[in-house]
Amino acid sequence: MAALGLRRFAADRLMNETLTKFRNAVSESTDLQEKVKAGADLVALGKENGYEFTQEELNASWTELQESDEGLTEFELDVVSGGVRGAGGGC
DSSP: HHHHHHHHHHHHHHHHHHHHHHHHHHOOOOHHHHHHHTTTHHHHHHHHHTTTHHHHHHHHHHHHHHHSSSOOHHHHHHHHHHHHHTTTOOO
C-alpha cells in the first residue's frame, strides 16, 4: 500500500515538473504564446513540443497555480482577462 502511495507521489511530482517546464516554455516563446492566444489545444501543443500531460492534469495544475502564492505570469493574466479560447486549461 505504501509503495502505491509513493508511486502516485512520484507520478504527481513528475507531472508537475512536466507542466512547469511547459509553462516556462510558453512564457519564453512568443511563437507558443501566439498559438495559445489563437486558441490552440494546450494538451496537443504540449505534445507537439515534447510535453506529455492530460487535460485533467492540466486542469488540476491550473487550479493549484491559481490557489498558490506563486501567482500567474503577465502573459497568463492577459490570457485570462482577455478570455482567450483555450486558456481555461492554463499553462
